[in-house]
Amino acid sequence: MAVLTFEHFLNADLFANVKKDFLKQDIQYEYLGSSGEDFQVNIERDQITVIKEKVISITEIENGDGKDEIYETEVIEQELNFYSDYLLPKIHEVEIAYKKDFVQDIRRRSLFSKDAIKGYGQVHLNKLNKILDKIKSASHLNEEIQNALLQAVASTYEFISDGYYQKNIDIPKKIPFAFSKNQVIALYYLLYVNEYISNNDLKKTDLYRLIEETAMYYDSKENSFKDIRKANKLCNELFGSIPSKSPGNTIDELKEIFTDSDFYASS
Numbered sequence: 001m002a003v004l005t006f007e008h009f010l011n012a013d014l015f016a017n018v019k020k021d022f023l024k025q026d027i028q029y030e031y032l033g034s035s036g037e038d039f040q041v042n043i044e045r046d047q048i049t050v051i052k053e054k055v056i057s058i059t060e061i062e063n064g065d066g067k068d069e070i071y072e073t074e075v076i077e078q079e080l081n082f083y084s085d086y087l088l089p090k091i092h093e094v095e096i097a098y099k100k101d102f103v104q105d106i107r108r109r110s111l112f113s114k115d116a117i118k119g120y121g122q123v124h125l126n127k128l129n130k131i132l133d134k135i136k137s138a139s140h141l142n143e144e145i146q147n148a149l150l151q152a153v154a155s156t157y158e159f160i161s162d163g164y165y166q167k168n169i170d171i172p173k174k175i176p177f178a179f180s181k182n183q184v185i186a187l188y189y190l191l192y193v194n195e196y197i198s199n200n201d202l203k204k205t206d207l208y209r210l211i212e213e214t215a216m217y218y219d220s221k222e223n224s225f226k227d228i229r230k231a232n233k234l235c236n237e238l239f240g241s242i243p244s245k246s247p248g249n250t251i252d253e254l255k256e257i258f259t260d261s262d263f264y265a266s267s
């Protein structure tokens with residue numbers, strides 16, 4: 001069955017498909033499902049019967065290497081209700097997943113300043129407000145499910161607005177430069193050869209390792225920050241005795257950045 005999101009509850013067609021998938025687990029459809037045949041289910045039903053294997057005892061048996069565990073089980077039939085046994089637990093899972101995905105998105109986007117996190121949080125707060133309105137007007141949901149959803153969304157809203165998650169976001173171990181890979185390499189190299197990074201005790205091989213261990217570049221195609229690998233090779237391609245790439249464009253781009261008067265404006 002599909003991983004559920006809030007959207008599965010808000011959209012009547014998606015909600016109907018969720019219920020169909022649940023009903024298809026009934027033992028009366030077991031053969032039809034395994035045969036790959038397409039079949040219809042009675043969407044008005046709320047109950048299904050499933051087969052469960054239950055462990056009733058565990059026996060430990062000594063052997064030469066330790067102990068083996070022998071499980072005694074029995075097969076039982078279990079009645080499940082679509083709303084109380086399936087949907088209510090799923091709503092809690094949806095809430096937890098939304099919060100987790102939100103925090104992971106912040107890390108993936110490298111949003112570490114308070115303003116950036118607040119702005120991104122506001123986008124989700126606006127989204128959650130719209131979800132609340134849709135839940136209240138969803139005629140295909142019964143009162144119990146509506147209340148559970150409203151509570152889950154309210155909890156998620158509080159989580160984001162109060163900033164509980166910020167305490168669990170680690171400070172990045174590398175600097176996420178909003179530069180291309182070549183721009184990061186050129187920046188470090190130029191600072192080094194012009195002795196703005198002291199090269200008395202820092203060898204070039206140390207510089208390459210320093211780049212890899214302290215810097216990330218921005219991949220504009222994938223809209224994400226990435227580690228720099230093989231800094232030695234990249235640096236030689238731009239600034240080696242026989243460079244395979246012209247550093248001119250990259251240097252011009254850095255000049256444009258650092259000569260822009262706005263770069264030095266305090267904000």
